Amino acid sequence: MIHVSATPVLALRGVSKRFGAVQALTDVDLEIHAGEVVALVGDNGAGKSTLVKTISGVHPIDEGAIEWEGREVRIGRPHDAQHLGVATVYQDLALCDNLDVVANLFLGSELKSASVLDEIKMEKRARVLLDTLSIRIPSVRIPVAALSGGQRQVVAIARALVGDPKVVILDEPTAALGVEQTAQVLDLVERLRERGHGVILISHNMADVQAVADRVAVLRLGRNNGVFRVADTSPEEVIAAITGATDNAVTRRRARTATATKEGAK
Ligand SMILES: Nc1ncnc2c1ncn2[C@@H]1O[C@H](COP(=O)(O)OP(=O)(O)OP(=O)(O)O)[C@@H](O)[C@H]1O
Numbered sequence: 001m002i003h004v005s006a007t008p009v010l011a012l013r014g015v016s017k018r019f020g021a022v023q024a025l026t027d028v029d030l031e032i033h034a035g036e037v038v039a040l041v042g043d044n045g046a047g048k049s050t051l052v053k054t055i056s057g058v059h060p061i062d063e064g065a066i067e068w069e070g071r072e073v074r075i076g077r078p079h080d081a082q083h084l085g086v087a088t089v090y091q092d093l094a095l096c097d098n099l100d101v102v103a104n105l106f107l108g109s110e111l112k113s114a115s116v117l118d119e120i121k122m123e124k125r126a127r128v129l130l131d132t133l134s135i136r137i138p139s140v141r142i143p144v145a146a147l148s149g150g151q152r153q154v155v156a157i158a159r160a161l162v163g164d165p166k167v168v169i170l171d172e173p174t175a176a177l178g179v180e181q182t183a184q185v186l187d188l189v190e191r192l193r194e195r196g197h198g199v200i201l202i203s204h205n206m207a208d209v210q211a212v213a214d215r216v217a218v219l220r221l222g223r224n225n226g227v228f229r230v231a232d233t234s235p236e237e238v239i240a241a242i243t244g245a246t247d248n249a250v251t252r253r254r255a256r257t258a259t260a261t262k263e264g265a266k
């Protein structure tokens with residue numbers, strides 16, 4: 001049983017985005033509820049990264065609307081998204097190898113007292129944050145260069161949580177990871193849902209999608225091509241929607257069912 005709020009924390013309504021001659025997104029709808037993991041899938045060039053960048057303020061939308069907790073908002077730059085409570089973890093992790101875990105977590109949002117870095121406070125907060133997320137790391141004072149790929153990924157995700165965002169966007173968080181490290185990251189995604197964050201998970205990996213997502217939204221050639229409830233959809237059906245192999249009428253019917261179920265919860 002999935003417990004989600006009735007009003008989506010974030011909703012995209014008919015969003016379009018063009019880059020010169022390239023129509024990257026056309027009339028795209030997407031809803032994310034608190035305490036829900038929505039996988040965003042689609043072939044290379046389908047528009048996933050562009051969609052995420054419209055939400056995170058990197059590429060403002062051309063048409064359509066973005067709603068935050070039911071109210072229309074304008075996300076014109078990254079600061080607007082952060083201010084609302086959107087945190088994005090990009091694929092290139094952008095951690096500073098030579099800095100330790102604490103310094104990476106608070107990079108750009110350092111805690112100070114009397115204009116001096118408050119290392120003790122930051123270390124304490126870092127431990128609390130990692131503990132609540134059940135993230136185990138040998139020491140918060142080792143440089144991240146000494147961590148495994150999976151540990152680095154969870155540190156990058158933990159860093160996004162320092163500002164306590166309501167929506168967390170993860171762009172291919174397991175793409176470079178082995179089996180055990182992937183499990184560690186997927187565990188963390190589960191924890192984010194338990195804590196009530198809305199999560200958008202971009203993934204090419206159907207096993208990951210099946211393991212943690214509540215719903216999966218398919219983009220194809222910059223348009224919606226179905227939103228499925230993972231519990232009653234096979235990976236083959238999702239893949240068919242990604243490649244365009246399914247009869248579109250079937251896809252649309254499934255998409256309507258997923259939406260109707262959601263609305264029935266209101
Ligand atoms: N800054 C940009 N300028 C021009 N075209 C762009 C820009 N960003 C994306 N595009 C184009 O928009 C389309 C969607 O690209 P996008 O990166 O969103 O796809 P994607 O689904 O993330 O693909 P992938 O799985 O390969 O990461 C592509 O045709 C791409 O070339």
Ligand SMILES: [Mg+2]
Nearest residue numbers: 045048049050
């Ligand atoms: Mg991409």
